[in-house]
Amino acid sequence: MKEINMEVIHDAAHRLLFDMSESGYEMLLKEFDVLIQQMETIGKIEGLEDYEPMTFPFDCTVDVLREDIPETPLPRDEALKNAGNVQDHQIKLPKVVL
Amino acid sequence: MNFEAIIGLEIHVEMKTASKMFSGSPNTFTREPNTCVTPFDMAYPGTMPRVNKQAVINAIRVANALHMEIDPLVRFDRKNYFYSDLPKGFQITQQFHPIGKEGYLEILGKDGELKRIGIERIHMEEDTCKQLHFADYSLLDYNRAGVPLVEIVSKPDLRNGTEAMRYVEAIRNIVLYSGTSDGKMEEGSLRCDVNVSIRPYGSKGFGTKVELKNLNSTKNIELALDYEIARQTACLLSNREIAQETRRYDEASGKTVLMRVKTDAVDYKYFPEPNIAPIQLSMEFVQNAIDTCPELYDSKLARYLQNGLSQTDAEILLSNIDMASFFEEATVKDPKLSKIIANFLIVEINAYLNKNGIAMNTLGLNPETLSDIAAFQDAGYTHKQCADILNYVLENGGSAEEARLAKHIEKQSDNASEVLAFVTGVLDANPQSIEDFKAGKDRAKGFLIGQVMKAAKGKVNPAAVAKVMDEELAKR
Numbered sequence: 001m002k003e004i005n006m007e008v009i010h011d012a013a014h015r016l017l018f019d020m021s022e023s024g025y026e027m028l029l030k031e032f033d034v035l036i037q038q039m040e041t042i043g044k045i046e047g048l049e050d051y052e053p054m055t056f057p058f059d060c061t062v063d064v065l066r067e068d069i070p071e072t073p074l075p076r077d078e079a080l081k082n083a084g085n086v087q088d089h090q091i092k093l094p095k096v097v098l
Numbered sequence: 099m100n101f102e103a104i105i106g107l108e109i110h111v112e113m114k115t116a117s118k119m120f121s122g123s124p125n126t127f128t129r130e131p132n133t134c135v136t137p138f139d140m141a142y143p144g145t146m147p148r149v150n151k152q153a154v155i156n157a158i159r160v161a162n163a164l165h166m167e168i169d170p171l172v173r174f175d176r177k178n179y180f181y182s183d184l185p186k187g188f189q190i191t192q193q194f195h196p197i198g199k200e201g202y203l204e205i206l207g208k209d210g211e212l213k214r215i216g217i218e219r220i221h222m223e224e225d226t227c228k229q230l231h232f233a234d235y236s237l238l239d240y241n242r243a244g245v246p247l248v249e250i251v252s253k254p255d256l257r258n259g260t261e262a263m264r265y266v267e268a269i270r271n272i273v274l275y276s277g278t279s280d281g282k283m284e285e286g287s288l289r290c291d292v293n294v295s296i297r298p299y300g301s302k303g304f305g306t307k308v309e310l311k312n313l314n315s316t317k318n319i320e321l322a323l324d325y326e327i328a329r330q331t332a333c334l335l336s337n338r339e340i341a342q343e344t345r346r347y348d349e350a351s352g353k354t355v356l357m358r359v360k361t362d363a364v365d366y367k368y369f370p371e372p373n374i375a376p377i378q379l380s381m382e383f384v385q386n387a388i389d390t391c392p393e394l395y396d397s398k399l400a401r402y403l404q405n406g407l408s409q410t411d412a413e414i415l416l417s418n419i420d421m422a423s424f425f426e427e428a429t430v431k432d433p434k435l436s437k438i439i440a441n442f443l444i445v446e447i448n449a450y451l452n453k454n455g456i457a458m459n460t461l462g463l464n465p466e467t468l469s470d471i472a473a474f475q476d477a478g479y480t481h482k483q484c485a486d487i488l489n490y491v492l493e494n495g496g497s498a499e500e501a502r503l504a505k506h507i508e509k510q511s512d513n514a515s516e517v518l519a520f521v522t523g524v525l526d527a528n529p530q531s532i533e534d535f536k537a538g539k540d541r542a543k544g545f546l547i548g549q550v551m552k553a554a555k556g557k558v559n560p561a562a563v564a565k566v567m568d569e570e571l572a573k574r
Binding site for chain 1: 115116117121122124125130131132133134135136137140149152153154230231232235238239369370372375376378379
């Protein structure tokens, strides 16, 4: 497992587009120590690789599918209300091509 | 050194449904920007995905047509990435448990032999929003965000551009005829990413993979791959390395052009979608989706051939789903007229559509009327006469019988004694033409037949005239 140090935490924060005080980063680093120890303890359990990660608190399946019936969409003005910049009824952003 | 190409395709197909994959927003292509958007599509906090039943049915139909194992336990996962084309910050897809796996498709190889192409997986997911990029800004239309998609991933079994083109054509025919998509590459409802590498013949390893994008027609897939294989071969023969990169096909120059060099693979941090509980489909549901699937291309092709159509004619009809549908309606009344009806569609009606720039589904002709016109031909009217009737109906509407009366078209006689009387009269009046014919001038016979048709005012059957003419000339 990759070592979690201050540099890694700063880099992750940068990639996730947030920043905080140095004391905040230090607290996060300490919390990671606890988390990693817990993971290591769990990792020692035999046969763990035979289990899928748990997403739901218990085994559950449903048989519900939505009927394919269109609903009334948002009025366009409403849909674009939170956009900072609109041109030709489309949201305008600085160009970023992946 | 000889090289072989290793080609794998990822095809995204937009599903034809009334609403989106996880929201009730209408799923249409032509609406004004940002008018088919619900709070879920815009990732408003607290909104939850609800899986579209028809999209699941469509995916099952495509999976079945591709001979895949269908997983009745439907599960979704999150593909996390930060980009403006999906406001949620992730795409809901089926990374870990695709609805279909281990299938195949048979196509004709370049050598004319049937070849089986393995299909690794088919999974459901949602489309991203449409981005229009300008010089220094982008415009976003969220109408497409959330449109149901299936992604079909082939095994790397394709070896050249022609095979790849035929594979995509076969997939397009499946989605089109199963009614699951309109399969329009030019409108982006069927999109294709191609991975291609080359290796020396006999080698088991894989070369460096190049991804090709911007392939908006099946022909371009063939052309782009043929060019790219030649480019990679030239690289290796001149000791240059092939870079792992994404290239696009430039139609004007017929070349592939570098878009970007690939660095590290992106880590999408996939994990199971917590907002959709696993959905257990009953076997009845799966079977019903399969049983109610409209007839597929291959089955229709086999049926058309059985009804006497040539391979070429059947393929021309099936290349236009609206024309194939019209053909089927027109042949309901009398299936033995299939060949005549097919001829009218392929020749006269296609010419009419091209001349007037209209599509088959807007043609103002009743399939039953075409069947009636074909019945005229079957009853002895010539093809030319029936084509005149058809063209009259196309221009003026009305029934076949009304058009026949309006054009004063009468059935041509093939009564032997009637035809003989006209032939004898013309031969008696044209002794010089008989001599010319005997001297080897074949055109003289054409002249004589023309004189008979003129004398009979077109009311005798030209085929019967030709037959009697041959017999009478032989006697003189």
